[in-house]
Amino acid sequence: MADTARARSAPVAPTPHHDVVVVGGGIVGFAVLHELLAAGHTSVALVEREHTAGTHQTGRNSNVIHSGLYYAPGSLKARLAVAGCAETKEFCAEHDLPFEECGKVVAATDADELPRMAELVRRGRANGVEVHELDEAGVREREPAVAAIAGLWVPSTGICDYGAITRRLADLAVGRGAVLHTGRAVRSVARRRGDVVVRTDRGDLLAGQVVVCAGLRSDEIARASGFDPGVRIVPFRGEYSDLVGPIGESVRGLVYPVPDPAFPFLGVHATRGVDGSVHVGPNAVLALAREGYDWRTLRVRELAGTLTDPGFLTLAGRQWRYGLGEMHRSLSRSAMAAAVARMLPGVTADDLRTPHDVARRAGVRAQAIRPDGSLVDDFLFVQDGSPEDGPSVLHVLNAPSPAATAALPIGREIVARLEGKAA
Template sequence: MKDIIVIGGGIVGLSTAFSLSRRFPHANLAVLEKESAWARHQTGNNSGVIHSGIYYKPGSLKAKFATEGSRQMIQFCREHGVDYDQCGKVIVATKPSELPQLENLFQRGRANGLDLSLIGEEQIKEEEPYVKGIKAIKVPQAGIVDYKQVCERMVHDLTKRGAELHLNTEVKQVMEHDHNVEIVTDKKTFQTKFVVNCTGLQSDRVTKMAGVEIDLQIIPFRGEYYELIPEKHHLVKNLIYPVPNPDFPFLGVHFTRMIGGGVEAGPNAVLSLKREGYKKTDFDVKDLSEVMTYKGFWKLASKYWKEGAKEMWRSYSKKAFVKSLQELIPSVQEEDLVPASSGVRAQALQSDGTLVDDFFIVPGKRSIHVCNAPSPAATACFPIGKAIADKVPELEMSPRVFIHS
């Protein structure tokens, strides 16, 4: 009998286990992950940005956890030897019509406790010489990191603390009883006193397995990237973002210097035909049929069809993708970009067509379910993990048996 099992080996699942191992140092703790390695999905396929918290509604979990999380992430990296760079970024208005939204974003960031500055054309050129903009927000708190390294360090720490870590272990059933939870996997059946569901792209399914009713479904959006060829890396010093479109729930294509070298450009945001579909050709009948028969999706599509059509066009037209990038850096040309790997965002959508905007955590009888944790969840993983660990009730811990070889 385990005391606590965490399902999901991405950065949110591992950070939750990390916090649980500190709150309950004598707990018999286990983590189950269906893949053959940690951080294989959202964590391992994002651009590695340490977000500042500027975009999020003051008072929301995203705002609170992103601002706290960026500080805690940098502290963790320093203590555990993880590669990071708090390089800062600029959010650039390229035309007068974007200035009111830029000002709103600046005020939101200040309300979230960030030390920001508004800069003009000359200062933009000092920060990013190849950017064409009329005004920008300088965000010194933003940075870049290798989130896979962060996960590796947490796995090492959990192993030292005696946690059981199970890869290649896919959960098939979760049954909550009065005094325990039964978890059936493709390897064996686990008994535990409490379970935490951090399964990202599968989170709604695991929640429903446990008998917890939720009015939402995960809709997968694929983000496609290009990479600048080495000869053009000089065009981007750090992070360059556009002013986000207030009529669309994504940030728009941007330039990101990567911690391991290179510069990515993107992403767009298109519906993925498979929950874990990283290629245009990836397709799953069950995944797609769930989307197509969900009334919330059609309500969302009717609201954002114009923006969605533009995203789809950019997916199939490199010329259109480059044209969007040229709004920030006019000198970028098609031949300067080569395709890079994609990521898939797990976005929770309610049946009335409302996108779940904030992190969304749902309790069960003997469980907690993280039902919405898209970006900036990687940045915010330590506050998220602690918040979840704090919600786990005090348990009568099972005696732990250590086998020495």
Template sequence: MYDYAIVGGGIVGLSTGMALAQRYPQAKLLILEKESSLAFHQTGHNSGVIHSGIYYKPGSLKAKFAKEGSRRMVEFCETHGIQHEICGKVIVATQKEELPLLDNLYQRGLANQLDVRKIDARELKEIEPYANGLQAIHVKAAGIVNYKQVAETFAAIIREQGGDIRLNSAVHRITEKGREISIESESGTYHARYLINCGGLHCDRIARLAGLRTDMKIVPFRGEYYELRPEKNYLVNNLIYPVPNPNFPFLGVHFTRMIDGHVHAGPNAVLSMKREGYKKTDFNLKDFAEVLAYPAFWKIARQNIGEGWKEIVRSFSKKVFVRNLQRLIPEVTESDVVPSQSGVRAQALTRDGSLIDDFMIVTQTRSTHILNAPSPAATASISIGESIAEQIPEPSLL
């Protein structure tokens, strides 16, 4: 019998497990991961950015956890010898109509008490010589790291504390009876006093298995990337972002120097026909049918039809994709970029057609469900895990 069972071995599940193991050293802890390795999906396909929190509404969980989490992430990496770098980023306005949006973002950064400053075109060239822009925001606290390595370190700490991590353990049934929760998985049946759902792309399905009826569904969006050829990496020093469209839930195509030296360009964002669909051809009938049968999807699609169509065109046209990149760095050409790995974002959508913007955590008597944890969840993972652990009853009270 375990005290706590966590479903999901991504960075949020592992950070929660680490927080519980450190908070209650004598507790029996289990983590179930359906893949053959940890941090395989959203964590393993992450852009590697340590976010500052500038984009998020002041007072929101995202804003709080991003600012606190980025500091904690840097401290963790320093303690455990994980390669990372606080390199800073620039958010660039390339057109006059973007200047008011840039100023709004700057004011949000100040409201979130971040170290940000407005810079002109000359100062932008000093930071990113090949970037094109009228004005920009320099965000000093942004950085880069390998989140899969971070997650593996979380797992090592859990194991050192006596926690069990079971791979190849997709969960098929959850039954609560009295003070016990039975979890049937591909690797066997396990029993626990308390369940934590960190299922990421499948968190809504895990919640339903546990008897939780929610007013949301996960809709998967694939983010497709290119990367610069190595001989063109000199075009980007660190991180170059556009001014985001405030009415669209994605940040737009940008340049990201990875911790291994590669420079990624992207992503665009298109509906994935499979919850773990990293290729255009990936298809799962159940996943796709669920999205098409969900009225809220069609509502949000109608509201964003213009931007959505641009994303689709960019997905199938390298020429159009590069044209968007050229707004930030005019020197980039089609021959300078090659396809790179894609990622899939688990976007929570409510029945009324609203995108859930903030983290969504629902607690029941014997379970806690993390139902929306998109970016900056990796940055904020240590803070998220500790916050969840603080809300869960100690073993003697289970």
């Protein structure tokens, strides 16, 4: 009885309170944390459902430092990717992290692609990106294994290791006093008059402001919090294979096709990584779960949510042929080899090596889709509440590629919005 009385009278541990809580431990979340500390916020925390940083989109991509070539002038992607291209290299150099400014060739293999390539030149130059137009011989000079009727040379494009960058950002944040809560899933956030409650599976946190950088779960958290995001995250899986043999060995840097402007995907490309290996991919197939890194990973409720979403149904009705082609390349190594061989003639299925654990070399893109079926083609940051009115929550609702490249400028942009200083 005495033990029971002592248990009942034991003090309840106070709920931790922070100036700002960041939800999501990918590179964008840690870039926000980094910029909060740089701006003078002293009580900040980050909550991540996984036990390690950068587990999903951050650690599962082609590790390309994008130049800003592709994006509509004046868009967030254009402005932040161009700035991020330089800042990512500077960060890597300052912290002794691997990177290389290897440049990129965009290869046109058909005359129908030339008008789209001309639009890339216009966009790139409008965005302040150095772009050189190449003829067939010029392409071969840059990338001897590539066959193209024309191309572009973009020297500022590079490669790095975004996982390593994220881990360094985490170390820097902890060193400056940030609190990390890993292995802790956020269920919802709730604005109140004096604070924001971050509800997790291991108790609540309180904050003055919250930034949700939850990637594949960003729309779920918004809806669970009573906030209509206006979009649905649809997971598109992209798979990569190693390119081996003489053709793979001859690839010097990055080789990209001319992208289809109807989609925010850049097409199957070849990339020489910082470790010297060459990989090709990705395709873009509907994943059967939010973290569906292979065909075996199925979560019925999540898939049903996608398949019954009006926006996705509209998109699927318009682009089912494109979707079937992507599925074919996912299921057939020969089909993937044929896509690569358009730029790198002679590549066959025997030149592609898929790791035993396929899911380790696949990523899932968190792509926002509007109710009308259109794909959100820019970064999307939506604030619930305003700094002038009290506690607010900023939802990052679309931050796929080139968000890793643009992460540091994205962090500054978000902090400026939290502080009511954004242009």
